[in-house]
Amino acid sequence: MPVKTIERRPRLLLWLVALASEAIFLFRLTVPTKPVFDEVHYLPAARALLALSGPANIEHPLLAKELIAAAMWLFGDTPFGWRFASTLAGAATVAAVFALTHLLTGRVRAALLATAFALLGFTIYIQARIAMLDTFLVAFLMWGVVLLAGAMRDGSVARWSAGSVLMGLATACKWAAAPYVAAAGVTFLLMRRKRPSRWPGLGTVPALALLGGLSVAAYFLTFAPAFFYAGDALTLRGLPHFQWDMYLRQTQKLPPHTYQSTWWTWPLLIRPIWYLYEPVDGAQRGILLLGNPAVMWGGLIAVAACYHGWVKTGAARLLAPAALWTFSVAIFAIIPKSLGFYYYYYPSSVLLCVVLAVALDHWRVALGRWIELYLLLVFALWLYFLPVLSAEPLANPAAFHRWTWFDSWV
Template structure:
């Protein structure tokens, strides 16, 4: 299952340690120093990939034409403003905002949270390609660090944690969305951060519950435990919704998950009525932590629109700033209805659109940028592209790993398999409903699913390798032979190497490198990739 068998597994459940708190919260083995050095090394590698040549191409790539200018407008006005047609060339040349702005507000299809994040880079480095891509690259890099630590916490293995982070670092779609000023990488970052907070809360709250039960606190429902890390998760998930509304599906999924975790913790602690305790003592505080805190966080990102006049549908504002939030609510509600109507009516066919059932097999990627430059090209014909596609070896391997985890959850009821599957489905299944209504959508909408795909592979590799031998006789007889672990480790290492080589092969068409047309064509494996 992992490099070490947890004391909470069924194999160990019949022989619990004397201390209940030890049984509920076993320590993660291995050096704490290595537990940070390994993930930091992988993160530095991911950061180098993302920040190297970040300003290339010096052009507006795909939907950067919307989000880079909206972010710049947020800095200047506090809300999205209309721009003139030649704004792209003005921004690329010198970052100037001269002659960019027309009169009036611009209708936008997404909340301002992600554009405020893009605006951070523009505030530091100006309205230049490097400036508007800076925060995306930072979010993509930090996501690797968070994922390493999340996987380590879930598996008890620093090696598997680093493997999960490496998979995200060298995934083509994660790489491309981390180097363009689009919104999906920010949804991924905040969802992953929220998931990490919930994992920390799970460990700490179970420890606190164990201590209180040992001390005789609580009746048949068990004691109440405060979940502070859930409040932090609510902030993160609220920010995910403030980037794109698709974040709300993660709030719903994780809300159900934590209540089940609470019931499982109370049952493990031998509370007489664990499910009643979870519903009566944990459900309402969890709703406040995730939903109410998330909603307040979401509204905070609209501050520029709320407190300043002129935004789309905002008009004039109250003279007293303290009255503006309450006064703005009817206008904000109407604005949200307009956004919802826009998305429901978005059925215009697009060259690179795809459906959610296409995503796992990478049937239709997105060409973010393509030119055939004549300069700096030794061949008769050259290509330069940014292809928004995942690393095939990772995506196709992750599909198999997810299927394996379904079996693991059904047979073992492994909470880790359930959490990973739930996170993946929250990012994938909701898109099926609008897909049947011909709603226009693209492969990069799958970006928030990527961390859960990497976690699925890491857990599957842990199953392949098997648990390490332990000093105790009881656990030792459940450990695989040395030959089995050696073979499993070799297969796992070969798979990771294959993903790394696959990414390196596709790197030129992910990073806008100028290559001979024949080399470009060799990387377009299927006609649907053109």
């Protein structure tokens, strides 16, 4: 099929993006063969769900662990089974980046540019190959944003309802998604006030009721397996208490951690995390959770440019991604957690790919060939860091010095 024909069919391109992403994430998925980083917490929790033996890892909701468990049921309690569901979530996230950028710009090339940043930005690649909750949170969150934003554009009740459900499912992975539900409600009110004619079939109260009701219902339905535990089974009466217990565990004072960091350091790449650095599978290997410096630092310039462009032109397509990224970072300045880690920045790092693509597309005429050179830089850095993104064999235990540009990266 000719390239121009494909470009005229963004839905087909969306599926191709998802399939290509899945193929990339599946390659060497079983390396390393031992649990990595927080897999040591979530794999036992998934096994408990498979056996319905009783509560485990009760500081977080169940959905992400249920999805990990489902893949383990299909493919076995093996490294492939542990991580397969994450690859699907990662591919869905990349596809959502394409969809959101296309929704904002109406241009396939801008959407493909955002897709390239997402695939080469390090963070999705790493999170799509590890059994962690954040991977699933972001997949549901991004598609929730896509559907809700689409509904705000065309007034579709079906999209609004589906997006509301996805926001509830994102929250059922980790509570960090809950503020986005409130943000969606506020955004709807602002959009409704500005352009009421776009919502002829749904009033303000029904829309907010759908958003709140469907997201809450979807959230609580994911607790269904806990009612069938062999020991300490959940009950309807105990469900509210379980939420309170999660809150207490989320807000408890924790001891200092080697990789702890504060929210304002994440956009600057001050303290990334080594998910793995040790001899395993017959070789020294490492996995460094770090955003691609060209994307992460360049994205900050894009955020500022989008705000500047919005002030000058009033273009909502410039404001929306910049404001969403800003919100995604700001919530961690408010959430009452005693420790922060760079992987909390994962949703923001994904949104930054959209901001960057929207900004480059908006100023594409002025930038010209500089966009291509910038993309080459992004790709070159991906190749440079690939050995410590994919746990390739390293020369020796001191090999990490090649990739730790600053002392804080060690």
